Amino acid sequence: MLLRLLAAAGLAIAMTTAAPAQDAAPAAAPAPGWSFAIHGGAGTLERSRMTPEQQADYRTALQAALDAGRAVLAGGGSAVDAVTAAITRLEDDPKFNAGKGAVFTWDGINELDASIMDGNGRRAGAVAGVHTVRNPILLAKAVMDDGRHVMLSGKGAEQFAGEHDLAIVAPAYFATDHRRRQLEELKAKNLSALDVEFKFGTVGAVARDADGHLAAGTSTGGMTGKRWGRIGDSPVIGAGTYADDAACAVSATGSGEFFIRAAVAHTICERVRAARKLTVDGKTETVPLTTEVLQGIVDGVIAEVGEMGGDGGVIVAGPDGKPVFSMNTPGMYRGRATSDGLSEVAIFADE
Template sequence: MRVRPRLWIVPVLTVLVAVAAALPAFSRPGAGEDHRVGAVAPTKAADAGRPVARDVVLAVHGGAGTALRRETTDPRKEKAYRDGLADALKAGRRVLRDGGDSVAAVEAAVRVLEDNELFNAGRGAVFTEDAGHELDASIMRGSDLAAGAVAGVRSVRNPVSAARLVMEKTKHVMLAGEGADDFAARNGLPTVTQDYYWTQRRWDELVKAKNFLKGPKAEKATKGGKGTGAVREEITGTVGAVAVDRDRDLAAATSTGGMTNKMAGRVGDSPVVGAGTYAKNGTVAASATGHGEVFIRGAATATISHLIEFGGRDVASAAYEVVVGRLPRLGGTGGVIALGHEGTLAAPHSSEGMVYGYLTEDGDIVTRLFPDESSSDG
């Protein structure tokens, strides 16, 4: 009996192959799920997973949140942000040019940001629900994974320096509350009273947050995981720095006043190693900003390092996958600056905006405030 050729098999097989090839793109984290609820206006699609710059030795950020817009930002405000970021980069540049290491560079840069009331760290920190200030900070050295952190300090002028003292002068990683304040004072760090941190801007934000809680949207916002004072903040103001020195050693540091109207005693991701801060030679130095609880639950900065070390990813794609592909699915947004030992810098964010700047090996300083400045140079 003669077998008739089944000509229909060829087109059917062609369709099946095409479908099979498309499936990984839909299942891969960060590929088909970047724009789910919570991933608000992330890094431009054309630049997804690409570096923003190369040959970088130091980078800083000043927080993430609702984007600053050219058309609505007062020129004086724009200048204040750019000058604040540039001053921090210049402080770190002086350290590196004088032969200092990456740890000293990130500490110097973050100290400048802590002293600038424009940012939510040190002077200018946000208020807790009881109208106080509780500050958190951490620092990490990539060469040996040494780290130090302080949480809930109330009288340290520069929490990042207290974090470095914990790393270098104790066998611990984190000290909290009164014990951390006392430790910093005993070791000669300048102390301040609570009114040092006070600014009119932050007080107004606290009042706004408390008024919001009295309104009809409060219950919905709280159930949505947006915290006790869910008011859209332009830029959260958490600060951080990452650096690589002449020995190619990495370091990272982060400092914050937390969330406006946060519960007294609340600790976010900034002092948590592997969440808000991480540095490991050969992978990445990273500092995060955003919804702290989500960055803790997602082990954000450590996961970036693990994707590079164990997943064979590059710095930019690893950072993008975590910040834009994974964390929004946990219910929060934010951003990260991530620096590789070869000088590749990534700055992905799932929030509308993030302010940051960087210093190149040639000494050039670049600051980026507006969304249209976040395109890739790499």
């Protein structure tokens, strides 16, 4: 009898000891860290063309835009909100060719384009040829949120902006003396846009938030002296902007016609999607993507643009790791930050 009681007690103790192990929940996967990157245009950005004071001014402006997006992500905000926070900051800064400070068309007006894409569901919105909307990126976001269309243009886009309570300004708001002088020089000397501006004027941002969602946005005033309602890659989903949670987020700046022809943003994302797939014994799994692999993919696409005759660059946020940059020009205004503490801005290609 005593032996049976001792055996029963031992069994009870064993069951009590084992129970926590049987009931323990599996360890939760670590939350993905957020990452963020911005650009303010690529082109012939060389130290010999910029005074130390000019360099400092641009770095300060880039840091302010980077901080605006970083604050959203660090506070648990969405990738879309981080992208719009940074781009509106750049649109309001006359040093950049987007919003206030946009270049002039041949006819002496400011004509603005923008686009945004949410990688969570691949929602997108874009606008082209607007003249009175203070922040075109907010109009592009309103088009995306409305959901009925992807791209609106001209007067229709401005009417849509008015119906959605976006800030409307007089066309003169966007004009600056510096941009007017560039147009006058271009016409007087029969120059190209790059001869008077030295860069492709575009701003953009890409983000991955703490939930792993991606977003990209781009805004521009186009090219100095553009004619006939010319539209570049910035508002074209798949060319200047693209985001897909299964791949990456891309914002481009460069010779728009080539970026459209190469479908640069979409091409990068498709190659990233393919690189994340690993098939073993007939089963396909999604694997992490190293920063080095992402950089190689992006560099390859920009090299192809160069072979076609196009110049420019991109910023890319992947599903893992830190954002990357790539350019085939002497420089690109840019910056990046991550939840791991990285925060940097740069101008020249050798930085």
